[in-house]
Amino acid sequence: MTINEKIESDKIVLEVEGKVDRLTTQQLQDAILLALQKMRQLEIDFGGVNYISSAGLRALLMGQKTAQSKQGRMYLTKVTEPVKEIFNITGFSSFLEIQ
Amino acid sequence: MKKRGLDLKLSLMIVIFTGVLSIILTVASMVEHSNKVDEYYGENASKLALSFANMTDGDFIRELRELVDEPEFQAIREKALETNDWTPMENLLEERGLLEEYNEETDMLKSFKKDMDVEYLYIHSIEGDISVYLMSATEGMSALGLIGANAEEFAEYTTNMHIDPTVSDMDGIWVCSAYEPIYDSNNEAVSTVGVDIDMNQVMADRNHFRNRMAIYCIIFVLMAALCGIYVIRKLVVKPIESLTDGAKDFTDEESGYCSESVLNLDIHSHDEIETLYTEMRTMQEKILDYLDNITKITAEKEKISAELNVATEIQASMLPRIFPAFPNRDEIKLFASMAPALEVGGDFYDYFFIDYYHLALVIADVSGKGVPAALFMAISKTLIKDRAQDCLDPATILSNTNNHLAEANDANLFVTVWLGILDLRNGELKYSDAGHEYPILARQNGEIELVKPINKKMPVAAIEGVQYVTNTMQLNVGDTIFLYTDGVPEATNASDELYGMERLEEFMKTHYSLDVEELLPAVRKNVDEFVGDAPQFDDLTMLALRIVSFAEEKGEKTDGE
Numbered sequence A: 001m002t003i004n005e006k007i008e009s010d011k012i013v014l015e016v017e018g019k020v021d022r023l024t025t026q027q028l029q030d031a032i033l034l035a036l037q038k039m040r041q042l043e044i045d046f047g048g049v050n051y052i053s054s055a056g057l058r059a060l061l062m063g064q065k066t067a068q069s070k071q072g073r074m075y076l077t078k079v080t081e082p083v084k085e086i087f088n089i090t091g092f093s094s095f096l097e098i099q
Numbered sequence B: 001m002k003k004r005g006l007d008l009k010l011s012l013m014i015v016i017f018t019g020v021l022s023i024i025l026t027v028a029s030m031v032e033h034s035n036k037v038d039e040y041y042g043e044n045a046s047k048l049a050l051s052f053a054n055m056t057d058g059d060f061i062r063e064l065r066e067l068v069d070e071p072e073f074q075a076i077r078e079k080a081l082e083t084n085d086w087t088p089m090e091n092l093l094e095e096r097g098l099l100e101e102y103n104e105e106t107d108m109l110k111s112f113k114k115d116m117d118v119e120y121l122y123i124h125s126i127e128g129d130i131s132v133y134l135m136s137a138t139e140g141m142s143a144l145g146l147i148g149a150n151a152e153e154f155a156e157y158t159t160n161m162h163i164d165p166t167v168s169d170m171d172g173i174w175v176c177s178a179y180e181p182i183y184d185s186n187n188e189a190v191s192t193v194g195v196d197i198d199m200n201q202v203m204a205d206r207n208h209f210r211n212r213m214a215i216y217c218i219i220f221v222l223m224a225a226l227c228g229i230y231v232i233r234k235l236v237v238k239p240i241e242s243l244t245d246g247a248k249d250f251t252d253e254e255s256g257y258c259s260e261s262v263l264n265l266d267i268h269s270h271d272e273i274e275t276l277y278t279e280m281r282t283m284q285e286k287i288l289d290y291l292d293n294i295t296k297i298t299a300e301k302e303k304i305s306a307e308l309n310v311a312t313e314i315q316a317s318m319l320p321r322i323f324p325a326f327p328n329r330d331e332i333k334l335f336a337s338m339a340p341a342l343e344v345g346g347d348f349y350d351y352f353f354i355d356y357y358h359l360a361l362v363i364a365d366v367s368g369k370g371v372p373a374a375l376f377m378a379i380s381k382t383l384i385k386d387r388a389q390d391c392l393d394p395a396t397i398l399s400n401t402n403n404h405l406a407e408a409n410d411a412n413l414f415v416t417v418w419l420g421i422l423d424l425r426n427g428e429l430k431y432s433d434a435g436h437e438y439p440i441l442a443r444q445n446g447e448i449e450l451v452k453p454i455n456k457k458m459p460v461a462a463i464e465g466v467q468y469v470t471n472t473m474q475l476n477v478g479d480t481i482f483l484y485t486d487g488v489p490e491a492t493n494a495s496d497e498l499y500g501m502e503r504l505e506e507f508m509k510t511h512y513s514l515d516v517e518e519l520l521p522a523v524r525k526n527v528d529e530f531v532g533d534a535p536q537f538d539d540l541t542m543l544a545l546r547i548v549s550f551a552e553e554k555g556e557k558t559d560g561e
Helices: A025-038 A054-069 A081-090 B006-055 B058-069 B071-083 B087-096 B099-116 B200-251 B272-318 B370-387 B394-407 B500-511 B516-531
Strands: A002-007 A012-020 A041-052 A073-077 B120-127 B130-136 B147-149 B163-170 B173-183 B189-198 B332-339 B347-353 B358-366 B415-423 B428-434 B440-442 B448-450 B471-474 B480-484 B540-547
Touching (some): A002 A025, A054 A081, B006 B200, B058 B087, B058 B099, B058 B173, B120 B173, B272 B370, B347 B370, B347 B540, B358 B480, B500 B516
Parallel strands (some): A012 A041
Antiparallel strands (some): B120 B130, B120 B189, B163 B173, B173 B189
16 A cells, blocks of 8 residues: 655545555554645545555544544545445445545 | 694794894804904914915025935936935035025924914916925925915916915815015015914814704794793783683573673783773673663563453453353344454454344454554444444434544544344344455255445444434345455455455355354355465454244243343
């Protein structure tokens, strides 16, 4: 999994690519929390992700909670079908902001 | 490679060094001494020659020299040589009035030679290639007129003059020769006095001295080498050997890190060896400390590992494992199994009767692995069962549990739960799905469907205040419901492929009719075959329930357990 961070004027965009599993989750979690420290608005580009494990979901949960506690915003874009399915099964689609 | 001792190497160096040194010193001192002695003898010889030259009457010598050139003299001399009768020569000298002075001069030569201990004493005229002999202390009359060829180095002397003394080997006899001119009354050099001093004794002394020096040198070199060996052995080799032995003892597998090996050596040489010893001691102490620590850590790890084993047992014992689950209830057949990926996993299942007719089924998966997940699982399982004791609505049970767990969840763990409550009287299944996998329902006729709720909600404990929703569906006699965790569809083989829902559904289609006790092991086997040698990352947890018949209404309800 690779994460590419782009800083724009009003938000940070994290372009994630690969498998978000138990081996790579910590990396994603660190990237999300660091980005939210820098800016209140965070966009996560999930276009290159086709699998996310429950540990990965936990990283997104922490990110969403952190964004809310800071009156910020975290949202996902370009979510692929398999990942959308996982979000649906786990009920995360009712909690995460997915565009 | 052949090993050579340090002492041998260094003593070889000492031998070479002292040997060369003593050879140089001996040769230098001998050359110096020889030169001095030669100079001394040369000076002496020159002085003797000079004093004799001064005593000699130059005019007489000139006349003698002129006489030799006369043909008459040469004829007489040749005859005298043949007959060995020197009287005609004497007569000729008498005739010329030279005999008296000749005899006086000869006596003087003889006594001078004797008094001064000179080997040869003679008067001759050096004339380039030749020398014309006039008188000799040893040869007598035969010397008069003798013409001898000169050595090459004498060729430059065409007139009589002072010649620097030389030391030379004259047919086995070492002599020091000096030559001084004799002047006549006109101050003309008419001839030369030659003095040869015997140097044989000096040369013998010199050889003797050289031989003695050679012996002294050998003795000196040997002693230096022995001293060198002794000193090097004592100062360097021995301490290094004891350090080596100590180090060997220390690392020897049999004696096993013998703590006394290096520590107990007694080296106080105040040099590099002592520094080396000190460093080795420190190293040994540190290694021993380190070993001590490792031992402690290992013991600690073993303790933790033992505790983990106990934790695994506790976790396993938290799940109902005795089958048939309800021997007194013929209406249902139920089987469940769990195979954790790590020692302690986060999956769990549960089943219990809330009352005589209502059977609760739970399958859940805590996010994360290991001890934290297991602890969270224990709390979740307990809470769900506790909340279900007086409640028949799955949504309410999950909402209560969620609020309780989400309240203080700093670790942000969550648990996907599928909770169903089956009314055994009519097959009505009320269920609530908190982010869990869709259970598979296998109808009696082999139809397979996924149990998809209308409202899918977040896993329990993720966020506070989730209102879970209860869905209802109808089960009939012969229907089987199969619950599982994501470890089943997400089992991965070596080429990174997922087992997947399609394979699972396909398998259920063909194997749904197996007894539940056989169905779960069969799924497990199928998954294992798919995975092959790839390691198992996730827990494999499954539960299957089949309705055999509906329960009949009883007048009095009793607890099923």
